[in-house]
Amino acid sequence: MLRWCVRPLERCFGRLGGGGDGLLWHLDLKPHASGDFSIAVVQANSSLEDQAQVLTSPSATYVGVYDGHGGPEASRFVNSHLFPHLHKFASEQGGLSVDxxxxxxxxxxxxxxxLVKRSWPTQPQIASVGSCCLVGVITEDTIYVANLGDSRAVLGHRGVGGRPVAERLSSDHNVALEEVRREVAALHPDDSHIVVHTRGVWRIKGIIQVSRSIGDVYLKKPDFSRDPLFQQFVSPVPMKRPVISAEPSILKRKLKPHDLFMIFASDGLWEQLSDDTAVDIVFKNPRAGIAKRLVRAALNEAAKKREIRYSDIKRIEKGTRRHFHDDITVIVIYLNQHHQGMPSPSRSNDSSYDNTSSPVDIFSFNSDDAEEPLHPRK
Structure with missing residues (x-):
């Protein structure tokens, strides 16, 4: 069986570097089965709602970015439970698959x-907590990307003339997109108010922008929304059936020689940077610290939008900082073994989930780490 090692990043790598951005934690570079990876996180909310993890084994690399909303409980839960379920079902079915x-x-x-049902009597508001969920799996010659919500995976490959090309690998489930609004409306033909424009954006039932998530139980189970105990915290939602779902969109794609790297990030990054801009930054800069460089580019854009200096925004404290940008989590996965066409000496020939006795580490950044900065900068 796998020797699971779930540890905060500080205990995996020692002290994480502070980047002079106040609430920024980063891992410059670490090897995985077929290349290197880099991580950076910056906190904006009072409690960090983003979670992230990278699992490395001899035969595959697993990546997770979980962007919570309404609180950190759902994203923390996914951070602890999703990868073990992937291992369990892959072991039972002889390897990884869409199923x-x-x-x-x-x-x-x-x-x-x-968990919500157990916690309900003392913590009814937990029914309103949810999380986006983005997962990537890179095996010897195949990538899988599964998504709920509006975190995003983007692949960078070398195009004509050696220029960088961005290829989006995940679907955004956000009603800001017209196609998603049409999808939601088609599922609720008897509800003319299923998606409404309120507070400057489109929202399902005037409440939430994402149409798929883990959690948000009160938007999936009408009985919770109608309960008087819950209505002490959240206004009742008139609905006859679920208005959002937990059905992931899943892409399976063969790796190609010109595929160079993948960027997995919460929507805090993509609110500030386009796919093309992010890929161009990774393509043109050194590997070490590349995730941190992307976060800093996003913070620069956030500062420009508010007509303040970058040096100002990085001094703003958590909580207040959410008025300027969201929590941002970025993981960059380099695919050098693939585009060089060279096998990794540490990889086996089996591209399924490794269920041997080989060591497997999960490098996990969670909101418990963020309560006390790992390497604070004054």
Whole structure:
């Protein structure tokens, strides 16, 4: 069986570097099965709602970015439960597949529902907590990307003339997009107010922008929304059936020689940078610290939009900082073994989930780490 090692990043790598950005934590570079990876996180909310993890094994690399909303409980839960479910179902079915990923997402959703039911009498507001969920799996010659919500995975590859090309690998489930609004409306033909424009943006039932998530139980189970105990914290939502779902969109794609790297990030990055801009930054800069460079580029853009200096925004404290930008989590996965066409000496020939006795580490950044900065800068 796998020797699971779930540890905060500080205990994986020692002290994480502070980048002079106040609430920024980063890992400059670390090897994985077929290349290197880099991580950076910056906190904006009073409690960091982003979670992230990278699992490295000899045969595959697993990446997770979980962007919570309404609180950190759902994203923390996904951070602890989704990868073990992937391992369990992959072991039972002889390897990774689209079906395995769907089962892992569904099991995580069902377990969180059970947690909500258990916590309900003393913590009814937990029914309004949810999380976007972005997962990537890179095997010897294939990538899988599964998504709920509006975190995003973008691949960078070398195009004509050696120029960088951005290829989006995930679907955004956000009603800011007309196609998503049409999708939601088609599922609710008897509800003319399923998506409304309020407070400057489109929202489902005037409440939430994402149409798929883990959690948000009160938008999936009408009984919770109608309960007087819950209505002490959240206004009742008139609905006859679920208005959002936990059904992930899943892409399976063969890796190609010109594929160079993948960027996995919460929407805090993509609110500030386009796919093309992010890929161009990674393409043109050194590997070490590349995730931190992307976060800083996003913070620069956030400062420009508010007509303040970058030096100002990085001094703003958490909580207040949310008025300027969201929590931002970025993981960059380099694919050098693939585009060089060279096998990694540490990889086995089996591209399925490694269920041997080989060591497997999960490098996990969670909001408990963020309560006390790992390497604060004055």
């Amino acid at each position: 395995v990923i769907k089962k892992a997402f569904n099991a995580t959703e069902e377990e969180f529902l059970h």
